[in-house]
Amino acid sequence: MIDQLIDRIIEKGAPIVAGLDPRLEYLPQSLLDKHFERGINLEAAAQAILDFNIEILNNIHDLIPAVKLQIAYYEMYGVYGLETFMETANYAKSKGLIVIADVKRNDIGSTAEAYSNAYIGYTLLQQQQAQAFPVDMITVNPYLGTDGIKPFVDNCKRNNKGIFVLVKTSNPSSKEIQDLVTADGLKVYEKVAQKVNEWGQDLIGNYGYSSVGAVIGATFPHELSQLRKLMPKVYFLVPGYGAQGAKAEDIMGGFDDRGLGSIINASRSIMCAYRNKPWNTQFRPHEFGLASRAEVLNMKEEIHKALMNKKCNSYKIN
Amino acid sequence: MIDQLIDRIIEKGAPIVAGLDPRLEYLPQSLLDKHFERGINLEAAAQAILDFNIEILNNIHDLIPAVKLQIAYYEMYGVYGLETFMETANYAKSKGLIVIADVKRNDIGSTAEAYSNAYIGYTLLQQQQAQAFPVDMITVNPYLGTDGIKPFVDNCKRNNKGIFVLVKTSNPSSKEIQDLVTADGLKVYEKVAQKVNEWGQDLIGNYGYSSVGAVIGATFPHELSQLRKLMPKVYFLVPGYGAQGAKAEDIMGGFDDRGLGSIINASRSIMCAYRNKPWNTQFRPHEFGLASRAEVLNMKEEIHKALMNKKCNSYKIN
Numbered sequence: 001m002i003d004q005l006i007d008r009i010i011e012k013g014a015p016i017v018a019g020l021d022p023r024l025e026y027l028p029q030s031l032l033d034k035h036f037e038r039g040i041n042l043e044a045a046a047q048a049i050l051d052f053n054i055e056i057l058n059n060i061h062d063l064i065p066a067v068k069l070q071i072a073y074y075e076m077y078g079v080y081g082l083e084t085f086m087e088t089a090n091y092a093k094s095k096g097l098i099v100i101a102d103v104k105r106n107d108i109g110s111t112a113e114a115y116s117n118a119y120i121g122y123t124l125l126q127q128q129q130a131q132a133f134p135v136d137m138i139t140v141n142p143y144l145g146t147d148g149i150k151p152f153v154d155n156c157k158r159n160n161k162g163i164f165v166l167v168k169t170s171n172p173s174s175k176e177i178q179d180l181v182t183a184d185g186l187k188v189y190e191k192v193a194q195k196v197n198e199w200g201q202d203l204i205g206n207y208g209y210s211s212v213g214a215v216i217g218a219t220f221p222h223e224l225s226q227l228r229k230l231m232p233k234v235y236f237l238v239p240g241y242g243a244q245g246a247k248a249e250d251i252m253g254g255f256d257d258r259g260l261g262s263i264i265n266a267s268r269s270i271m272c273a274y275r276n277k278p279w280n281t282q283f284r285p286h287e288f289g290l291a292s293r294a295e296v297l298n299m300k301e302e303i304h305k306a307l308m309n310k311k312c313n314s315y316k317i318n
Numbered sequence: 319m320i321d322q323l324i325d326r327i328i329e330k331g332a333p334i335v336a337g338l339d340p341r342l343e344y345l346p347q348s349l350l351d352k353h354f355e356r357g358i359n360l361e362a363a364a365q366a367i368l369d370f371n372i373e374i375l376n377n378i379h380d381l382i383p384a385v386k387l388q389i390a391y392y393e394m395y396g397v398y399g400l401e402t403f404m405e406t407a408n409y410a411k412s413k414g415l416i417v418i419a420d421v422k423r424n425d426i427g428s429t430a431e432a433y434s435n436a437y438i439g440y441t442l443l444q445q446q447q448a449q450a451f452p453v454d455m456i457t458v459n460p461y462l463g464t465d466g467i468k469p470f471v472d473n474c475k476r477n478n479k480g481i482f483v484l485v486k487t488s489n490p491s492s493k494e495i496q497d498l499v500t501a502d503g504l505k506v507y508e509k510v511a512q513k514v515n516e517w518g519q520d521l522i523g524n525y526g527y528s529s530v531g532a533v534i535g536a537t538f539p540h541e542l543s544q545l546r547k548l549m550p551k552v553y554f555l556v557p558g559y560g561a562q563g564a565k566a567e568d569i570m571g572g573f574d575d576r577g578l579g580s581i582i583n584a585s586r587s588i589m590c591a592y593r594n595k596p597w598n599t600q601f602r603p604h605e606f607g608l609a610s611r612a613e614v615l616n617m618k619e620e621i622h623k624a625l626m627n628k629k630c631n632s633y634k635i636n
Contacts, residue, residue, distance in 0.1 A: 021429070024443065032444065040443050042450065072425055072432035076441045078450035079397045079404070086397070104424050106459055107390055108489035111339070114390035123394045125342065125358050126350065132360065132396035141424055143461045143484060145491030166461060171426035173463030180509055181501040188506060191498055 001136060001162035002213070002235055003205040005098055006260060008065030010315040014300050015259065017100060017237070018060055018292075019267025020088060021070035022049045026271050028285035046080035052288075053088045056271065059289035060296045061095035068100040068237075068265050069135075082133070089135055099135045100237070104166065106141035106148055113151035120152065120161035137162035139215055139237070142192050146199070153199050153212060162211040165196045167227065170217025170240035189223070193230050200234060207260060209235045216254065218246030218264065225253025228261060236262040242269030242299070248306035257312045264303065270295050319454060319480035320531070320553055321523040323416055324578060326383030332618050333577065335418060335555070336378055336610075337585025338406060339388035340367045344589050346603035364398035367391075370606075371406045374589065377607035378614045379413035386418040386555075386583050387453075400451070407453055417453045418555070422484065424459035424466055431469035438470065438479035455480035457533055457555070460510050464517070471517050471530060480529040483514045485545065488535025488558030507541070511548050518552060525578060527553045534572065536564030536582065543571025546579060554580040560587030560617070566624035575630045582621065588613050 009015050024032070024045055035048035057067070074085035089099045105115040119138045122129035140152050142165050152163045168178055168189040178189040186194075193214065200212025210233050216224050218240035227236070236254045240246045241264050254262030273279045274291035283291040327333050342350070342363055353366035375385070392403035407417045423433040437456045440447035458470050460483050470481045486496055486507040496507040504512075511532065518530025528551050534542050536558035545554070554572045558564045559582050572580030591597045592609035601609040 023432075036444060040446050042441065042443070042448050045441075045443050045448075070425075070429055070432075072423070072429045072436065076432045076436040076450050078436075078448075079400050081450065082397050082400060104459075105390070106422050106424070107388075108487060111388055111390045114341075114388075114394045118390065118394040118396075123360065123363075123396075125360070125363050126354060128358050130360050130363075132394050132399065141422075141459050141461055143459055143495055144487050144489055145494035145496070147489050147491040148487075169426060169462050169466075171462055171465050173465040176463035176513065177461055177506065177510060178463070180498075180506060182506075183499040183501065188495065188498060188500075192495060195494065 001156065001160050002203070002209050002211040003207060005065060005137070005162065005235070005263070006207045006209065008098060009260070009263065012063060012065050013315060014064050015255070015263050015303060016064050016296065016299060017066040017068045017263050017265045018064055018270050018296065019068045019070060019239070019265050020053050020056065020271070021073045021267040022052055022271060023073060024049070026268075027052050028274070028288055030286055042077045043080045046077040046084040049077070050084040050087055053084070054091055055289040056292045057092055057095055059293040060270070061092070061097055063293070063296050063300065064097070066098040066100055066263065067092045068102050068267070070102040070267070086133060089133070098137065100137040100139070100164070101133070101135040102139045104139050104141045106144055108144060109147040109151060112144070112148045116151040116155045120163070121155040121159060137164065139164045139166065141166050142195065146195065149199055153203070156203055156211045162213060164213040164215045164237040165192070165199070167192050167196060167214040168216050168220055168223050170219045170244055174217065190230060193227055196234055197231055204233055209233055209260070213237055215239065218251045219244055221250040221253055224251065228254055228256070237265060238262050239265040242266040248302040252306055252310050255307065255310065255312055259307050259312050259315060266299055269299070319474065319478050320521070320527050320529040321525060323383060323455070323480065323553070323581070324525045324527065326416060327578070327581065330381060330383050332382050333573070333581050333621065334382050334614070334617060335384040335386045335581050335583045336382055336588050336614065337386045337388060337557070337583050338371050338374065338589070339391045339585040340370055340589060341391060342367070344586070345370050346592070346606055348604055360395045361398045364395040364402040367395070368402040368405055371402070372409055373607040374610045375410055375413055375415070377611040378588070379410070379415055381611070381614050381618065382415070384416040384418055384581065385410045386420050386585070388420040388585070404451060407451070416455065418455040418457070418482070419451070419453040420457045422457050422459045424462055426462060427465040427469060430462070430466045434469040434473045438481070439473040439477060455482065457482045457484065459484050460513065464513065467517055471521070474521055474529045480531060482531040482533045482555040483510070483517070485510050485514060485532040486534050486538055486541050488537045488562055492535065508548060511545055514552055515549055522551055527551055527578070531555055533557065536569045537562055539564075539568040539571055542569065546572055546574070555583060556580050557583040560584040566620040570624055570628050573625065573628065573630055577625050577630050584617055587617070
């Protein structure tokens, strides 16, 4: 799977994944009014979000290799929300996008296997295979150790899928557990990084990267550079760009000499572009899709410039 | 919420939570045949599981204070599975049971809030409140630190709910991250334990326990005793009894002098009782509910005896 992701990154000239984490308050009022006209309920909210997602996808799908769906923002609308999650994922796939589900699942072995089968595998029904929430890649949490991760790695092998393991997350409190210094001088996240190296060693593709990747927050530029060296074969999913405060220069440490090694996620800055400067003066609320497109182009440009300054990009950023 | 849980534990004389983690292969063939007659698909599987759950609940609800639903075993049947999750939770509540959803959710602050609202809070729809998957208590993963936990604690306060934070999990690989020794000599799980003490300090109820609890595996009796001392105000959800190998004497370290402090989870041993010795000779497959009841009574008896030996139970175990 990692080769397919990298192929698309190069093809689109964009090491970017757009996050579709749609809070209801991100939607233009006209879209809300349209759906809530016949009743304010979870079903109507989920339908409004689906419309919002599709309009954004229609406007950005040709610019980027992948989308990331944060499942929490779908679970909060119950089963209707999860239907929207699935329909968004399927629509994105129909537009040629790789779909990363940000689910951060974790459990002991047998239960991790159930989660793994739900997203990147198959549910067995009397010898028949069915798919619950099929996506291409998911995020997972490493706190339970190898036997909680192996069922995900197994499905990566069997079904050509990928995972990103949380290593150093973008939030301020990530230091509390992840930065604890262990007896041998390494921090917990560095110990986790070593495990991720191990977990992915059988899944290394043509570019030298594994389908077992890592989540490293853009808000920690120093750790990003350091982990790039510590995990030379691990692709990074890097959240925290844009609304969380990280800029293009902050994420350069995550790239190798070819301009590969990281895919940068932005969610709020793309979804809410129509409300933010400078796009709010150029686009009206119902043109939110166009504003998202403008913001993606802007983000591509910023990352392009920073990669040029670093003299490390071997692919054309159009 | 913790007071309500403890009240029920005392009332039922059972520090026991039955896990409804229904793998399809746990169901008697007759139940599968009935539902798959018109087509083998996720919807039929989810319906079969709902029937299975309801029959078990009908047979055990009077014996225990709570049930735990492992959501992975519902997610693997897609949106149909999550409908079964909800219907099972609602049915259990209608029978007077406290419902713990084992979801192990975790994310950065704003996303953790979405998860928190989905399970123990409210989803806001234009100033109206809706509920996505309302349950009484959930499990959460601490790897992201305080800002990833606070949204859950906030909902515990606002809505009289409870959480159990993963501290030391029951699986063999839990040692890889959780048992790392930090520079000051404490293990990672002990550092997490200290955090859990902090997170729950404003939520301590009449019995001296907080609505912010911890998950401690029954498979680590030594750590269970040690953590009881380190976390004197934290209630433990203890998985790993029965099928995972832990026996009644292994879990005694989790109890205080009153026989409080822990609620023991068993899943497979209760759900699959009809297939296991000695119940498989006394009950036929379609009597699986009766077998589950017999196994719950047996488990109550075993824990009762062990608590009597420890001379620490102050409530009647009937």
